[in-house]
Amino acid sequence: EAQVTQNPRYLITVTGKKLTVTCSQNMNHEYMSWYRQDPGLGLRQIYYSMNVEVTDKGDVPEGYKVSRKEKRNFPLILESPSPNQTSLYFCASSLSVGGYTEAFFGQGTRLTVV
Amino acid sequence: AQTVTQSQPEMSVQEAETVTLSCTYDTSESDYYLFWYKQPPSRQMILVIRQEAYKQQNATENRFSVNFQKAAKSFSLKISDSQLGDAAMYFCALKMYSGGGADGLTFGKGTHLIIQP
Numbered sequence: 001e002a003q004v005t006q007n008p009r010y011l012i013t014v015t016g017k018k019l020t021v022t023c024s025q026n027m028n029h030e031y032m033s034w035y036r037q038d039p040g041l042g043l044r045q046i047y048y049s050m051n052v053e054v055t056d057k058g059d060v061p062e063g064y065k066v067s068r069k070e071k072r073n074f075p076l077i078l079e080s081p082s083p084n085q086t087s088l089y090f091c092a093s094s095l096s097v098g099g100y101t102e103a104f105f106g107q108g109t110r111l112t113v114v
Numbered sequence: 115a116q117t118v119t120q121s122q123p124e125m126s127v128q129e130a131e132t133v134t135l136s137c138t139y140d141t142s143e144s145d146y147y148l149f150w151y152k153q154p155p156s157r158q159m160i161l162v163i164r165q166e167a168y169k170q171q172n173a174t175e176n177r178f179s180v181n182f183q184k185a186a187k188s189f190s191l192k193i194s195d196s197q198l199g200d201a202a203m204y205f206c207a208l209k210m211y212s213g214g215g216a217d218g219l220t221f222g223k224g225t226h227l228i229i230q231p
């Protein structure tokens with residue numbers, strides 16, 4: 001089954017404790033991205049990757065890191081989480097960045113930083 | 115940069131009635147795609163309908179249809195014969211055809227749709 005898998009789905013952590021949210025897709029997609037969703041703000045892009053070893057900042061990259069060492073995986077790293085990073089996070093992938101290619105979303109990760 | 119505006123934070127409709135969700139957008143490009151996504155309480159993002167900007171014909175998917183007005187930069191979603199399962203957050207989104215850069219999906223803030231039984 002074609003899918004984007006995020007883990008964990010729920011995470012509660014303390015300020016400053018490094019964490020990683022994993023994202024994996026099994027569709028051989030080139031383009032992957034991370035979004036955060038906050039009430040009243042919709043979804044905003046954090047980082048994106050157009051292919052292996054090619055990553056760039058989205059609209060709200062502060063406090064986040066990503067890596068793309070393999071085509072299928074695109075982890076989101078919070079080196080020193082803060083309470084303002086409490087949010088719902090989505091990973092998404094699509095076949096390519098240009099033209100019409102449907103975006104497939106993971107099931108979301110609810111992160112709470114206390 | 116492009117923007118997407120959903121001016122209705124919340125809408126309510128009686129079951130079996132028709133409801134229209136509004137969306138306006140702004141972009142300087144002429145080639146792009148527009149989408150409506152549904153997010154039920156499960157949080158899953160589900161693609162409802164899409165529209166290619168170069169197509170004049172409005173897209174339709176069963177009970178869901180859009181009114182795409184390119185000159186006005188308007189993209190509303192009409193849900194006919196509303197069902198309880200339609201209750202969700204709905205997001206309007208824009209994607210550039212050219213891709214590149216941070217041109218992933220640009221989302222509106224969402225409209226929470228309530229279906230009254």
